[in-house]
Amino acid sequence: MKRVVVGLSGGVDSSVTAYLLKEQGYEVIGLFMKNWHDDSVTISNECPWLEDSNDAMIVAQKLEIPFQVVDLSEQYKERIVDYMFDEYEKGRTPNPDVLCNREIKFDVFMKIALQLGADFVATGHYCRKSEENINGKTIYKLLAGKDGNKDQSYFLCQLSQAQLAKSLFPIGELLKPEVREIAKKANLITAEKKDSQGLCFIGKVRLPEFLQQKLQPKIGEIVQIPADFHEYLRQIPTFETKEAELAYFSQKFRYKKQDGKVVGKHQGAHYFTKGQRKGLAVGGTKEPLFVIETDVNENIIYTGEGKNHPGLYRNVLFVANDEIHWIREDLKLEIGKSLVVEARIRYRQKLEKATLYQVENGMYVEFENPQSAIQEGQFVAWYQNEELLGSGVIS
Incomplete structure (x- = not known):
């Protein structure tokens, strides 16, 4: 019997993952990752991880598999949270879910699982894995999940061959309604539980409030750039090489305050990200304003009217x-x-x-x-x- 450690999150997907593996004859162990208990950055008065770890424990009891909680909050803070604050401060937009998979689930967590003698780590991701022998070497492939609405392969885009070799994704061949159906038939408490919308394994956090804990508010101006801004109408040069052409088109537009008109105030450019529409609180335009650029040094947000604005x-x-x-x-x-x-x-x-x-x-x-x-x-x-x-x- 091969031993598999399942990252039980207290949701329906990981519950069914554990159930299916047990049905397939694996020796299954359930581990819940506790990734958060920093009260200086309290997110809300709810404590979702407690509720989730409880649900995970009840599922493990039902499936009669060993269960324990592992505390990875220190590594999570170092590798994910600090990185996020740092990136937002620089005016960039990190993806904590991709990082959480690379740094926590398939690294720190995987090492713990292997120390427990696991042959594999399994998660409730909607993606598939296959392997092929290429020039005498086993190559692992990461494939999109069967459910086009739920495909989560993107979140695993930073995995390595070594990590894939040790991973299993049992629900990748299923559609979400089928997963819920299996959970219902198996009488799992999570069958009807709503999917979490929060940060990976932290739970319910609204990003602006979360960022405000560490990045101080700083009042700045919102500038609206017209759709006929001269840079959008520039003459395109002739290029000597394909690389010169690519370099030219990969450059983002640069704005100065005088290129548009001041239409409002904001609490800090580092809370905003390109393409964002919510939270600007500026009225009086025919179509909504979208963030087309943020300047964290000058603390200015540049916006354009309508989702077809050329600045986007x-x-x-x-x-x-x-x-x-x-x-x-x-x-x-x-x-x-x-x-x-x-x-x-x-x-x-x-x-x-x-x-x-x-x-x-x-x-x-x-x-x-x-x-x-x-x-x-x-x-x-x-x-x-x-x-x-x-x-x-x-x-």
């Missing part, structure tokens, strides 16, 4: 060499080479046609269609035929 769109982004990550290391691009893929820059976005170009200092990702709100600090992930090949942090 560009079709080329850049990833520096030290931020490029290939799950499929065997497909890594040599300098001067390109690869046609499908890519997304955020979870839930549908895959878009794109081409990767590896140059000396990094990689350009050129989308066929302009993308809205390309934001530094987020992850771009690239796929071919449902397989996630790699990802990178947008520079």
Whole structure:
């Protein structure tokens, strides 16, 4: 019997993961990750992790599997929370869920599981894993989940071959309603439980309030940039090389206060992110305003009216060499080479046609269609035929 440690989160997906593995004859152990107890950054008076760990324990009792809580809050604070504050302070937008998987679930947690003699770690992610022998070597593939509405492969875009080798994703072949149905038939307490909307394993946190605990409010101005701003109408030069063209189109627009008009005040540019509409509290425009750029040094938020404002769109982004990550290391691009893929820059976005170009200092990702709100600090992930090949942090 192979031993599997399941990250039981107190939700329906991980409960059914444990149930299915037990049915398949594995020796299953349930572990709940406690990632938070820093009261200096209290998020709300609710204590979701207590409720969740309770539910996880009840599920473990029902399935008659050993259960324990592991406290990873120190590592979580160091690797995720501090990083998040740091990134937001710089005016970037990190993705804590992608990091939580790379740094916590499939690193710290996985090491604990292996110390417990586990052959595998299993999670309730909607994605699939397959393997293939290529040139005498076993290569692991990360595939999109069968449920197109729930596919969570993007969140695992930073995993390595070593991490995938030890991972199982039992619900990846199922649709969410089927998962709930299995939980109901097995009488699991989590069958009807709503999906958590919070930060990975912290629970219910509203980001602005969360950030305000550490990043002090600082009143600044909201500037509206007109749709006919001269930079949008600029003459496009002729390019000597493809790389020169990519470099040109990957540059974001730079704004100064005098390029638009002051339309309001905000509490701090570092609380806002590109593409954001909520929280601006500026009226009097025909269409809502969207954040098109934040300047944390000058503490100014630049906005544009309507979701088709030209300041929101560009079709080329850049990833520096030290931020490029290939799950499929065997497909890594040599300098001067390109690869046609499908890519997304955020979870839930549908895959878009794109081409990767590896140059000396990094990689350009050129989308066929302009993308809205390309934001530094987020992850771009690239796929071919449902397989996630790699990802990178947008520079």
